[in-house]
Amino acid sequence: MKTLNPKYNAFFEFDVQNILDQAAASTERYKNGNQLSVFDGVFLAVKDSLDAFPYATTYGTRVFSNNIFMESMENQNVKNARALGAIIIGKTTMPEVGIQPFSYNSRYGYCKNPYNLDFCTGGSSAGSACATALNLATVSYGTDGGGSIRIPASFCGLYGLKTTYGRLNGTQFSYATEHSVGVTGPIAATAVDLALTFAVMNNGLSKEFETITNESKLRFGYDANWNNDSKSQFLVSTYITSALTDGFPNATFKNELRIPALNLIKLSHFITISTNMSVGLNKHYIQHREKLDYVTRMTLMTSNCHLPKNYLKAAQLKSALLQYFDENIWTDYDIIVTPTTGDISPNMSKVNLKYGSLNFDHTSSVMRFAQIGNFLGYPAITIPIGKSANEVPVGIQLMANHHREELLLKAAILLRPSFEELLLKAAILLRPSFEELLLKAAILL
Numbered sequence: 001m002k003t004l005n006p007k008y009n010a011f012f013e014f015d016v017q018n019i020l021d022q023a024a025a026s027t028e029r030y031k032n033g034n035q036l037s038v039f040d041g042v043f044l045a046v047k048d049s050l051d052a053f054p055y056a057t058t059y060g061t062r063v064f065s066n067n068i069f070m071e072s073m074e075n076q077n078v079k080n081a082r083a084l085g086a087i088i089i090g091k092t093t094m095p096e097v098g099i100q101p102f103s104y105n106s107r108y109g110y111c112k113n114p115y116n117l118d119f120c121t122g123g124s125s126a127g128s129a130c131a132t133a134l135n136l137a138t139v140s141y142g143t144d145g146g147g148s149i150r151i152p153a154s155f156c157g158l159y160g161l162k163t164t165y166g167r168l169n170g171t172q173f174s175y176a177t178e179h180s181v182g183v184t185g186p187i188a189a190t191a192v193d194l195a196l197t198f199a200v201m202n203n204g205l206s207k208e209f210e211t212i213t214n215e216s217k218l219r220f221g222y223d224a225n226w227n228n229d230s231k232s233q234f235l236v237s238t239y240i241t242s243a244l245t246d247g248f249p250n251a252t253f254k255n256e257l258r259i260p261a262l263n264l265i266k267l268s269h270f271i272t273i274s275t276n277m278s279v280g281l282n283k284h285y286i287q288h289r290e291k292l293d294y295v296t297r298m299t300l301m302t303s304n305c306h307l308p309k310n311y312l313k314a315a316q317l318k319s320a321l322l323q324y325f326d327e328n329i330w331t332d333y334d335i336i337v338t339p340t341t342g343d344i345s346p347n348m349s350k351v352n353l354k355y356g357s358l359n360f361d362h363t364s365s366v367m368r369f370a371q372i373g374n375f376l377g378y379p380a381i382t383i384p385i386g387k388s389a390n391e392v393p394v395g396i397q398l399m400a401n402h403h404r405e406e407l408l409l410k411a412a413i414l415l416r417p418s419f420e421e422l423l424l425k426a427a428i429l430l431r432p433s434f435e436e437l438l439l440k441a442a443i444l445l
Contacts, residue, residue, distance in 0.1 A: 001089070001136055009103075009111045010130040012048050013055050014090030022087040029085065039200055040085025042434055045137035047128050048091045049098060050075040050184065051172040059174075060094040060105050060124075062291040063284045067174065075172035077141060077184050077201045084200055089137060092127025096296045097281060098143065100124065101151045101366050102346060104357060106293050110348045113155060115428075116391045118349040122152035122341075122366070125187065129156040132187050138434050139189075139197045145182035145273050147341070147370025150382040150397060153187050154340035157384045157393035157428040159194040159412060161185045162370075164402045165377030168201050179276045181269065181374040191383070191412035192433035198405060209406035214414055217250045221257035221333035227369075240337065240385070240396055243418040248411075257333060259372070260324065261317065266364065268314035269375040275311050278303035295358050322376055330401045335411065340395040342368030344388040373399055381408040385419055387426040 005011050026041040035041075046052040049059050053071035058064045074082070082088060093111045095104055103111035103126035111126040113119045114133045121130045125142025129152035132140045142149040144162040153160025163185045170184045186197035199205050212218075222241075241253055278285075278300055285292065285300050292300075329336075343365035346357075373380040380399040388394050398408050423430055 004134055004136065007112070007117075008114065008130055008134060009093050009109050010127040010134060010136060011045070011090045012058070012060070012093045012108065012127065015054065018054060019087060019089050026085055026087060036083070036085035038196065038435055039081060042081075042086050043089050043136070043138045044078075044081050044086040045089055045092050045128050045131040045140040046075075046078060047125050047140070047142045048094050049124075049143050049174070050078060050141055051174050052078045052088050052091060055091045057091075057174045059098065060096045060107065061293075061296070062107060063288045073173035075184070076169045080203065081197075081200050086200075092125070092131055092140065094126055095123045096293045097277065098124035098145065098148055099277065099296050099299050100363060101147055101370075102126075102348070102357070102363075103130075103152070104295070104348065112348075113345060113392055115157065115387070115393060116345075118347050119345040119390055119392050120155070120348045122155040122345060124148040125152050125160075128187050129153050129158055129160070132156070132158055132189055133429070135189070135429075135431070139193050140187045141184060141201075142187050143182055143184050144370075144374065145276075146269065146374050147367045149185045149187060150340050150370055150380060150395075151366060154382045154384070154395035155345045155392055157395075157423075158187055158189055158382075159191050159384065160187045160382045161194055161198055161405065161409070162373055162380045163198070163201075163405060164379045165374075167379075167403060167405070179280070181273050181276065181377075183374075189429070189431045190433045191409065191416055192435060194381075195409040195413060196433070196435060198409060202405075205409075206403075206406045208404065209410050212407055212410040212414070214248060215250055216248060217252070218248050218411070219332065219334045220244055220251055220253045220337050221329070221335070222253065222255040222337045223257045223259050224255040226259060226262060227338050243385075243415065243422070244337070247415040247418040253337075254333075257329070257336065259329070259336075261321065262372075264317055265321070265372050265375055266368070268317050269371040271306055271310050271314045272318075272375065274299065274303035275306050278306070298358055318375060325376065325401075334400060334404075334407065336399045338369040338397045338399070340369060340382040340397040341366050344390055344394065345392040347390070369397055378402060379405045379408055381405075381412055383412050383415065383419065384423060384428055386422050387428065393426070393428055
């Protein structure tokens with residue numbers, strides 16, 4: 001970590017002695033045959049918006065630089081992992097207050113992509129994805145209010161899960177800035193690790209995880225008009241249909257799916273999340289404006305211009321769309337397939353680190369396929385499938401109805417053999433799960 005972190009900016013803060021103390025305690029438990037779980041000794045990196053002792057929770061901003069909490073005040077998902085023996089190795093970098101899907105932050109530069117140092121990891125769970133891709137962390141925690149887990153996981157060749165809104169208990173001392181769309185979720189190098197980490201966060205998996213097999217007659221839906229409006233769509237159109245049907249030979253794959261009001265969804269999500277952040281941060285914006293990045297100031301200033309009636313209209317659209325999906329989409333499809341992002345990772349090497357970069361067109365394009373899951377609260381998973389022309393990985397997204405994370409996780413596990421050839425061709429790192437490593441070491445699970 002001391003060697004790689006200055007190069008990549010994955011971690012905002014880590015304490016070597018604290019890590020060694022946790023590792024020594026885990027080692028002693030294994031020696032005595034008293035390991036707490038399969039998670040005992042697993043290196044877990046935590047995004048800087050989640051409370052984890054003994055570190056500050058700063059949300060990537062100078063405004064909260066002294067925000068330090070006691071262990072009893074940790075985020076509940078961190079508590080779950082710690083209780084099972086996980087080693088918390090530090091807090092990861094993020095764009096200031098998670099306000100953009102890229103990894104720029106004037107406080108410590110930008111988090112660099114492990115596959116191409118000139119490009120960013122995506123955000124806002126930038127450091128979590130980077131640390132996992134570098135194998136500094138076995139798994140990591142992120143948050144997702146507009147693709148903030150899926151985008152960096154995709155750009156770093158990883159698996160990432162955006163959970164159903166409200167499913168996980170994210171209780172912590174710090175307040176949330178994305179009240180009605182943000183969730184906590186895991187990032188991992190393998191689908192098995194992702195499922196195990198979600199089980200830790202959720203205190204187990206539902207029975208659906210066991211019922212899904214390669215023989216399941218899953219119904220995949222694909223909106224060709226929407227998906228083809230993407231710079232990474234060629235990967236989907238070229239490879240994904242055959243890979244999905246190889247993985248699930250009894251499945252159906254239809255491109256007749258049409259999702260309504262896509263532009264309104266994009267606008268309504270922006271109004272919702274930016275209003276949430278503006279309300280949560282307005283006091284700090286007024287008192288400490290000079291401490292905030294220019295990009296953060298501009299975005300919050302824009303958010304303060306939203307009319308209350310537009311926020312209410314966005315809520316009304318959300319209610320109507322939830323009913324429409326229940327009656328017209330989820331009755332015919334189990335999983336909706338899209339690219340994870342609508343654009344490739346941006347080149348950050350020429351970004352002015354004092355002023356940052358504010359490109360709404362690129363931001364909107366990258367977030368294109370993420371917003372619907374956040375706006376309507378649906379779970380979604382990103383699966384690595386290859387690389388773009390800039391040698392930065394890209395992924396596909398699978399989205400399902402509320403509380404069907406187990407379906408998505410099991411599908412990702414069963415689809416891995418279908419995608420391995422693509423990943424090998426793209427030279428994307430393939431790693432065994434930590435469960436497989438323990439089995440090889442003959443450690444009792």
